[in-house]
Amino acid sequence: MTVLLEKLEAARKANDLSRLGEAIPYARWMGMAPENTTGELLTRMRYSPHLIGNTHLPALHGGTIGALLETAAIFHLLWEMDNAALPRIINITVDFLRSGRPMDTLARAKFTKLGRRVASVAVEAWQDDRSRPVGAAQLHFLVTPVK
Amino acid sequence: MGSEARARTLFESMPGDKLEVFQQWFSDTIPHNKALGLMVTAVRKGGASMRLDWEPHLVGNPETGVLHGGAITAMLDACSGMAVATVLTKAQPFATLDLRIDYVHPATPGQPVLADAECFRLTSNVAFTRAVAHHGDPADPIASSAGTFMLATKGKAAMGLHAPHAASEKGKGQ
Numbered sequence: 001m002t003v004l005l006e007k008l009e010a011a012r013k014a015n016d017l018s019r020l021g022e023a024i025p026y027a028r029w030m031g032m033a034p035e036n037t038t039g040e041l042l043t044r045m046r047y048s049p050h051l052i053g054n055t056h057l058p059a060l061h062g063g064t065i066g067a068l069l070e071t072a073a074i075f076h077l078l079w080e081m082d083n084a085a086l087p088r089i090i091n092i093t094v095d096f097l098r099s100g101r102p103m104d105t106l107a108r109a110k111f112t113k114l115g116r117r118v119a120s121v122a123v124e125a126w127q128d129d130r131s132r133p134v135g136a137a138q139l140h141f142l143v144t145p146v147k
Numbered sequence: 148m149g150s151e152a153r154a155r156t157l158f159e160s161m162p163g164d165k166l167e168v169f170q171q172w173f174s175d176t177i178p179h180n181k182a183l184g185l186m187v188t189a190v191r192k193g194g195a196s197m198r199l200d201w202e203p204h205l206v207g208n209p210e211t212g213v214l215h216g217g218a219i220t221a222m223l224d225a226c227s228g229m230a231v232a233t234v235l236t237k238a239q240p241f242a243t244l245d246l247r248i249d250y251v252h253p254a255t256p257g258q259p260v261l262a263d264a265e266c267f268r269l270t271s272n273v274a275f276t277r278a279v280a281h282h283g284d285p286a287d288p289i290a291s292s293a294g295t296f297m298l299a300t301k302g303k304a305a306m307g308l309h310a311p312h313a314a315s316e317k318g319k320g321q
Binding site: 002003004023024025026027028029030049050051052053054055056057060061062063064066067068070071086088089090091092093094095096099 | 177179209215221245248301
């Protein structure tokens with residue numbers, strides 16, 4: 001995790017989170033990156049044809065929305081916590097609220113509760129209209145240092 | 148699944164090699180499944196199995212090489228959706244309503260992940276699923292999931308069976 005934590009440190013110094021996404025191969029492949037241009041930390045999943053699950057509608061694969069929600073929660077934890085440990089996911093519950101259209105999707109996470117060992121995080125994802133979310137998730141992470 | 152007693156499933160009436168049909172549908176036709184490299188390995192009425200090979204671009208932790216949870220989420224979603232597709236009695240689109248995943252144990256880097264899903268209850272509106280992801284022993288899972296799917300969502304029921312999107316489509320169908 002050192003590479004990731006180094007990137008995190010560099011991103012903090014530059015106050016530019018976008019490079020954090022590059023440190024995670026899967027996030028890069030999915031086109032996911034954090035951004036804080038508006039003062040709040042958002043994670044964007046850039047649209048790409050390989051994210052499609054239903055070519056007829058067309059619609060994003062539900063798994064991509066779940067993955068975005070999870071990734072947004074991880075970026076939130078990394079950014080908000082001064083903890084030299086990577087959060088380890090315990091579980092995720094995803095609600096699929098609307099069909100994800102072929103366009104960029106944004107997600108915003110917030111702590112439901114931050115405890116000593118466990119962080120509960122709620123995340124919402126939307127596309128062009130923030131009041132019409134495409135998905136929402138509740139996640140638990142273990143935030144104790146790895147032994 | 149209660150309703151099967153009454154009506155024959157589409158799966159049962161499918162001619163030819165069912166595994167091949169589902170491989171074509173889920174592994175080849177659904178872009179994200181194909182991009183992930185998800186392979187359908189088995190299908191039966193009420194159940195589905197898939198394999199996901201470890202690939203460098205699916206890694207979530209660059210230090211350890213452990214797969215990102217998102218790839219496993221997409222796999223369990225797709226596999227659960229496929230299990231739903233095997234119990235439908237009429238062609239209809241469906242979409243994931245919710246999916247809960249417990250990450251019981253990190254995946255071992257370099258090893259393929261296998262998933263087994265079953266649809267254990269079908270009602271007129273909702274299908275209920277459970278699934279596990281593992282490295283060969285389902286009793287020693289990496290992840291375990293419980294899902295629900297809404298039936299007869301918007302869209303077409305394509306391809307003679309249900310909408311091809313079906314499984315994979317979770318997020319969308321509504």
